[in-house]
Amino acid sequence: MDTKFHIAFKVKDIESTISFYHTILGCKLGRQTEYWVDFDFFGHQLSAHVSDAIPELDYCGRVENLKVPIPHFGCIVDGKVFRDIQNRLEDHKVDFVFKPQKRYQNKKGEQQTMFILDFSKNAIEFKTFKNDHNIF
Incomplete structure (x- = not known):
């Protein structure tokens, strides 16, 4: 069985997120709404969800x-x-x-x-x- 991981995480907005993951990293765009966007992250599914409460590292x-x-x-x-x-x-x-x-x-x-x-x-x-x- 070929397994894939899925991770959902917080982002500040859709536009800059697409710019980073799609334009810079070259990840294929998946489904999206105004509140979230999916990417093919080197064969795995990333789901970026807009939030105004992103925790500090x-x-x-x-x-x-x-x-x-x-x-x-x-x-x-x-x-x-x-x-x-x-x-x-x-x-x-x-x-x-x-x-x-x-x-x-x-x-x-x-x-x-x-x-x-x-x-x-x-x-x-x-x-x-x-x-x-x-x-x-």
Whole structure:
């Protein structure tokens, strides 16, 4: 069975959300209303819902020498897709919370990772692993 995850999250408005996920990241647009919009997020379903009560991030996640934003969501992609996403973000001058970097070098779980914020300040992480057998 090929499973997909679904996540619903808060955004400040539909227009900037479409700009970020569709125009910048290249995610295919799904169904939408004036209050929510769906995206194909690298094979998974994101549902962005308009809210005026978006919580602040807490940089309490400790990973190696980084304090990462919690909550966050993201996607594990292959190396080519990771570089394509990085290039799209750089081409659109999106600021990185953490620029693309290697973690756990020469250890089990070696990966490249990058963190960004969407236009509603939702934290997103993209990862690519040296060896997919070490994801978990």
